[in-house]
Amino acid sequence: MRAMVLRRTARVEEKPLVIEDLPIPRPGPKQILVRVSACGICHTELDEIEGRLPAKLPVVLGHQIVGRVESVGSSVSRFKLKDRVGIAWINSACGKCSFCRKGNENLCPEFQGTGCDVNGGYAQYTVVGEDFAYPIPERFSDCQAAPLLCAGAIGYRALRLTNLEDGQILGLFGFGASAHIVIQIAKHKYRSSPVFVFTRAGQKDHQDLAGKLGADWVGVTGDTPPTKLNCAIDFTPAWKPVIEALRVLEKGGRVVINAIRKEEKDKDSLLELSYQNHLWLEKELKTAANITRRDAREFLPLAGEIPIMPQVQEFDLEQANEALLLLKQGKIQGAGVLKIT
Numbered sequence: 001m002r003a004m005v006l007r008r009t010a011r012v013e014e015k016p017l018v019i020e021d022l023p024i025p026r027p028g029p030k031q032i033l034v035r036v037s038a039c040g041i042c043h044t045e046l047d048e049i050e051g052r053l054p055a056k057l058p059v060v061l062g063h064q065i066v067g068r069v070e071s072v073g074s075s076v077s078r079f080k081l082k083d084r085v086g087i088a089w090i091n092s093a094c095g096k097c098s099f100c101r102k103g104n105e106n107l108c109p110e111f112q113g114t115g116c117d118v119n120g121g122y123a124q125y126t127v128v129g130e131d132f133a134y135p136i137p138e139r140f141s142d143c144q145a146a147p148l149l150c151a152g153a154i155g156y157r158a159l160r161l162t163n164l165e166d167g168q169i170l171g172l173f174g175f176g177a178s179a180h181i182v183i184q185i186a187k188h189k190y191r192s193s194p195v196f197v198f199t200r201a202g203q204k205d206h207q208d209l210a211g212k213l214g215a216d217w218v219g220v221t222g223d224t225p226p227t228k229l230n231c232a233i234d235f236t237p238a239w240k241p242v243i244e245a246l247r248v249l250e251k252g253g254r255v256v257i258n259a260i261r262k263e264e265k266d267k268d269s270l271l272e273l274s275y276q277n278h279l280w281l282e283k284e285l286k287t288a289a290n291i292t293r294r295d296a297r298e299f300l301p302l303a304g305e306i307p308i309m310p311q312v313q314e315f316d317l318e319q320a321n322e323a324l325l326l327l328k329q330g331k332i333q334g335a336g337v338l339k340i341t
């Protein structure tokens with residue numbers, strides 16, 4: 001099979017992914033072999049390529065995979081040949097530890113990430129445990145469904161972790177790939193909840209999109225909204241929005257950080273953190289890490305029902321380096337997806 005392989009970390013500008021011929025993997029017990037038709041590209045892959053997130057090299061990247069079941073290993077019961085499935089960042093967890101037993105398999109010490117600890121979807125085929133694959137709703141094309149498996153599912157988890165109740169006010173800090181999906185889920189599930197969106201100054205496109213998607217108030221991080229927020233999600237790589245979210249948070253409210261890393265250069269903002277203004281009166285700060293199967297299983301049908309239709313820009317498998325460079329430069333319209341034939 002053809003695959004784009006990462007053998008060493010390097011800047012994306014150096015085009016480090018190389019097309020190779022690899023043997024088609026064989027599904028083990030309870031595993032399925034998936035013929036990949038689409039795989040989304042993600043900022044996390046920039047981190048893997050450039051060495052900020054350690055991946056097990058050599059590796060085939062890609063954790064937003066859509067394809068069809070090509071063959072099945074022994075004892076497979078969830079799927080049959082030709083079923084359309086999606087695969088997300090969570091590739092496996094032990095199923096036995098205290099985290100797994102409570103449904104927090106995203107925190108399992110043996111957690112394996114797709115396209116990081118094991119080979120992912122920048123290839124014609126991949127294997128996965130049948131318990132870690134999900135049916136894709138009919139209404140999506142393969143390419144449309146791919147971005148839902150990362151930005152969508154993780155956004156869904158972050159929203160779930162806020163404990164938002166219908167009627168309460170939700171704040172979103174940063175309005176990129178994940179936030180623009182979260183606002184659609186929030187508006188669908190919590191019909192009486194106002195959503196306030198905070199962007200960086202000058203992000204007119206993001207602000208306009210937020211308005212179109214139903215934001216009840218749109219401002220800039222640092223602004224004081226008309227009412228305090230009951231909960232908020234921070235989607236940014238910076239610290240300032242976290243401090244600002246805590247400042248405009250209602251008593252007993254919660255801020256969820258939906259980011260894999262925070263930028264070092266902005267950490268002076270943390271010096272502004274005051275116990276009295278930002279944390280006192282039972283305000284909470286929580287982070288969202290990875291996803292669980294529950295998140296993917298609940299989110300995908302919901303995305304079909306709403307419906308959430310991601311805007312995608314398609315590339316060939318061999319163009320993965322170029323697509324990732326465009327992603328790094330912020331030049332992709334919507335979500336980038338590799339179309340694999």
Ligand SMILES: [Zn+2]
Nearest residue numbers: 042044150151
């Ligand atoms: Zn991702």
Ligand SMILES: [Zn+2]
Nearest residue numbers: 094097100108
């Ligand atoms: Zn476990």
